[in-house]
Amino acid sequence: MKANTSGILTRLFDFTNERVNSCLESVLSLSVPDQRLIEAMRYATMGGGKRIRPLLVYASAKAVEAKMEDADAAACAVELVHSFSLVHDDLPVMDDDDLRRGKPSVHKAYDEPTAVLVGDALQSLAFQCLSTQKSSLSESTKLAMVQILSEATGAEGMTGGQAMDLRAEQFPIDLSVLENMHQRKTGALIKASVKLGAICNPRVATNILERLERFADLIGLAFQVQDDVLDEISETSTLGKPKGSDRAQNKTTYVSLLGIERAKRKAVELSEQALLSIQDLSPAADELRELAEFMTSRAN
């Protein structure tokens, strides 16, 4: 993952991994008589994902010169929501993916009922994490975090996008519907990550927040276009899931609508627009800039 990334990005990766793993370890130290559910929750979250969303939280917090420790709970919470969505998306009645991050999916490593419950409990844990955080942020900001994350997760956000995606397997959809779907399915949580990082500085200027939101919209879409491209061209071993699984499921994707070359170009263009939208920000936003480039040039 770290090949061809700059020093500044490598430091952010290391920083994020260390802090998110430590935070996840801590919130997953739950006291229950039956530890199997907790084990499965750890399996779902500690398995070495790319931590893109926590990276965005920290990079955004840094861009507005917030205290990094104030971003910990949000970084952990977005990863919990992301992990929950992967566990449920992989279920046989959903995308039916047996592999995730190069390992058996939760329903394969454990069983389907456990996978349903793991997803449910990870979502609750995300809101528990935000509401019990010991940061220096005000209760007002913590509550705003719950609002941002719940809206991004629910029917108007990620889960609604997933519902649209399931329908896209049954009916052909056009580019505008596909874009709307992606804005919800992956874009909403990516945007939430950037917003959560930004409000770690409660005095962040409105115009900075707006630029960051525009950046997040564009980078979220670029990320999804790239995801469609990678699903088509990457080898299973690199991707950590079966190559071409979208096509096998007859899904409408950027690749199926635009073809592989135009899809690749669109990802680059979106990424460039994203960078333009934050060009006036100080060098404190450099991590965010490099992250944008990384997200659209990644190989898995």
Next chain:
Amino acid sequence: MKANTSGILTRLFDFTNERVNSCLESVLSLSVPDQRLIEAMRYATMGGGKRIRPLLVYASAKAVEAKMEDADAAACAVELVHSFSLVHDDLPVMDDDDLRRGKPSVHKAYDEPTAVLVGDALQSLAFQCLSTQKSSLSESTKLAMVQILSEATGAEGMTGGQAMDLRAEQFPIDLSVLENMHQRKTGALIKASVKLGAICNPRVATNILERLERFADLIGLAFQVQDDVLDEISETSTLGKPKGSDRAQNKTTYVSLLGIERAKRKAVELSEQALLSIQDLSPAADELRELAEFMTSRAN
């Protein structure tokens, strides 16, 4: 449902139904391009449940002389969490129940992927509801509500209890494990309902809060024992789900461990202890008292 209930309880039922339905209508007016998910979320929540948890929120709020309108968001949120748990519990890979509240379960009326997503989105909506509420409560109290509900919902609460329940189908368990399981599976959300109602008065005395929590623990357990009894003795038409489905699934229940008569007696004893624990409270707690009796003498 209202047969043999007192005037005071009938008024609480009507009040709760009206307010919760109105609140659910409002939070389920979501703007999405694909309305099917929202329809299914409405189907899951508006289908005439008993609204026991919202009733407890309002009765508890009244017992501490809080403003009833301050309890609306919490009442709505606990019903959303309860509905989400029913939708997921009914899934074929979970309890595999085709009927719920006398109607086809969500995965029968719609399909399984939709049912997974409906549950996920209802959970998010509960936290959205708490974090965006327009009540007169402080942000500190609203945040405390998120904490109470997320802890009650997650791996240490309801979802953890459900995981224990699934395991109880595979291994015989004893009375103490069964009790622990029930305290989580149904007890946690019932207790949360009472606590959420009580903190609608931010100046509620600690000793009153403790009594209410003890009351909630006992009534939660009584409710579950009664549920086991009803599963065994009620007709499918009254119960709204297949009679004897616990036994058909080889589940350890209070009835399987104690026999039907001792289980019935236990429900009554727990209910009496619950009433004792709040005997010193003012007549403002009368709704809570009558609700306790109703919950353990109900027929469905």
